[in-house]
Amino acid sequence: MDRISAYTGSRRLWEDRHECLSYNRCVKPKAVQIIGLVVSAIYAVLIVWLYATEPRSFTEVATGAQVATGTYQVDPEKFNAALALFHRDQFRAARDEWLRADPAQSDPRTQFYIAYSFYREGWGRVYYDQNLFRQGLEAVNRAIALSPAPLTVDDEKLRMHTAAELKAELEQGIERSWSDLNPVEVIRQRK
Numbered sequence: 787m788d789r790i791s792a793y794t795g796s797r798r799l800w801e802d803r804h805e806c807l808s809y810n811r812c813v814k815p816k817a818v819q820i821i822g823l824v825v826s827a828i829y830a831v832l833i834v835w836l837y838a839t840e841p842r843s844f845t846e847v848a849t850g851a852q853v854a855t856g857t858y859q860v861d862p863e864k865f866n867a868a869l870a871l872f873h874r875d876q877f878r879a880a881r882d883e884w885l886r887a888d889p890a891q892s893d894p895r896t897q898f899y900i901a902y903s904f905y906r907e908g909w910g911r912v913y914y915d916q917n918l919f920r921q922g923l924e925a926v927n928r929a930i931a932l933s934p935a936p937l938t939v940d941d942e943k944l945r946m947h948t949a950a951e952l953k954a955e956l957e958q959g960i961e962r963s964w965s966d967l968n969p970v971e972v973i974r975q976r977k
Contacts, residue, residue, distance in 0.1 A: 860896055861887045872899060873943055877907040894933035898949055901925035905956055914959040923956045 868883035881903050888896040904922030908915035929937055930949050937949040946952050 860893045865896060872903055877903040891928060892932060894929045894937050895939060897925050897929035897932060898937055898939055901929060901952055902944065905952060916960060919956050919959045923960065926953045926956060
């Protein structure tokens with residue numbers, strides 16, 4: 787009996803020291819349920835977010851995640867390259883570059899420049915390109931909505947420095963009135 791009792795005693799001692807080797811003794815059912823609910827909720831939020839944003843590529847998914855977490859930034863190299871194109875009056879190329887610099891369209895300054903490029907390209911001495919002015923109005927409205935304070939851009943090469951000025955010019959260019967037939971409007975300068 788001594789051997790048997792010694793064996794069972796040492797076995798109990800070993801089991802007491804290594805309680806968690808058995809699955810049933812260590813797992814707390816409440817903890818498993820809570821962890822399962824949390825993981826399921828995170829997965830459901832991810833599915834709803836993907837469904838709502840409808841990304842077309844993994845790059846769009848990554849950009850959307852950066853915007854959602856607040857870590858999104860505009861690519862400064864592409865922004866500066868677009869600005870150089872804009873100052874050389876290459877407005878379409880500048881817009882394309884700005885769209886690459888700000889794919890989420892969530893930077894107010896970039897959206898201001900995009901709207902300004904639509905204004906500059908659509909401005910004409912005799913008539914205004916209504917389609918370009920409408921697209922510019924959409925971009926300036928995005929810039930205004932994204933900016934927490936009134937948006938002002940410090941660029942000495944521009945004649946309009948606030949989003950409100952640009953919006954007023956674009957709206958004036960879209961609306962039709964009898965003053966459009968005024969021949970003095972031909973000598974009006976572009977801003």
